[in-house]
Amino acid sequence: MILAFTPNPAIDETYTAPGAAIDASHRVTLRHRQAGGKGVNVARVLHSQQYEASALFPLGGNTGREFLEELTAAQVPSTAVPVGAATRRSMSFFDPKANTTSVFNEAGAPLTAQEWEQVRATYLQLLESAQAVGICGSWPAETRRSVMRSFIVDATKAGAYTLVDTSGDLLLEAASNGAVLKPNEHELLAATGAPTLLEGAQELLRRGSAEIYLSAGERGLYHFTQETPLIAHAHLGRKLSGNPTGAGDSAVAAILASHVDGASREETLRRAVSWSASTVLMPTAGVLSPAHQALRQEVAYRILPEGEDI
Structure with missing residues (x-):
């Protein structure tokens, strides 16, 4: 089983707003609402591809009830841990004319120490049958680094392949604890303060990360590992028009699925790039295009020649 943990879930609302501009009124032509958060998107994709996967998340309030109703209707296996604070919302505005997407995320309310204990106890139970774990997305406000570390x-003690997709200081903490990482280029540079992507990735490896899958947008996906200094790179080679929200989550799903399948480095990168790209063609996150x-x-x-910058 692949476990996708979302510490800070959200109700995702997607709007299509042609010609969207700041300080102006817009008529929304399409609205879609679904349970979201990075790990939920990962579980959704894996479930659609017939992998045994389960989403875990804390949930509360009326938005939490909406969240669970939608995910249950979608038949995505999941476990919700009840908490006192209402689940947050995330709003995406896609402008098909400019091919741009603007995302507005509410911050998640803090969890109490007792709530974290309940989440962790449930997590430990699910780990007993997990081959791979994705710890995905932001964390609720005021979460200590030690919480994520635990x-x-x-997951490591349980023998599960452990991938973390987060940002900021938590990305550095995950590296220091030996996790596989999947930052995008902006998250990598912001967290490490490095002047280049190569130096940023090398810093995360130096801190202890086992592997790094670096998403560089249209330039594709780079793979760094402790096992070899050689960097692998995969990209589509053409630009796709659409909504990129959730594309990175589909890449995470592909990496986790590939690990369970015992796929090669090349096959993992090919799958991650194609799944990510296909999500851009879809109106919402957590869905792969049939293409x-x-x-x-x-x-x-390809494998980059030694000394080639990225």
Whole structure:
């Protein structure tokens, strides 16, 4: 089983707003609401591809009830841990004319120490049958680094492949605890303060990360590992128009699925790029376009020559 843990879930609301501009009124032409958060998107994708996967998250308030109703209707296996604070919302505005997406995220309310204990106890139970774990997204306000550390250590002790997709100081903490990481280029540079992507990735490896899958947008996906200094790179080679929200989550799903399958480095990167790209073609996160198989054939893969910058 693949466990996708979302510490800070949200109700995702997606609007299509042609010609969207700041300080102006807009008529929304399409609205979609679904349970979201990075780990939930990961579980959704894995479930759609017939992988045994389960989402875990804290949930509260009326928004929490909406969240669970939608996810249950979608038949995505999940476990909710009740908490006192209402689950947050996230709003995405996609402008098809400019091919841009603006995202507005509410901050998640803090969890009490007792609530964290309940979440962790449930997590430990689920770890007993997990081959791989994705710890995905932001964390509720005021979460201490030691809290995230405990979840990584628990997964490692359970023998699960542990991937963390987060940002800021928590990304550095995850690296120091040996997790596999999946930052995007902006998160990498912001967290490490490095002047280049290569130096940023090297810093995370120096801190102890086992592997790094670096998402660089249209330039594709780079893979760094402690096992070899050689960097692998895969990219689609053409620009796609659409909504990129959730594309990174589909890449995480592909990496976790590939680990469970025992896939090669090349196959993992090809799958991650094609799944990510196919999500751009869809109106909402957590969904792959039927074109993902064809897109995989377009993915270019290579090992970078030593000394080549990225």
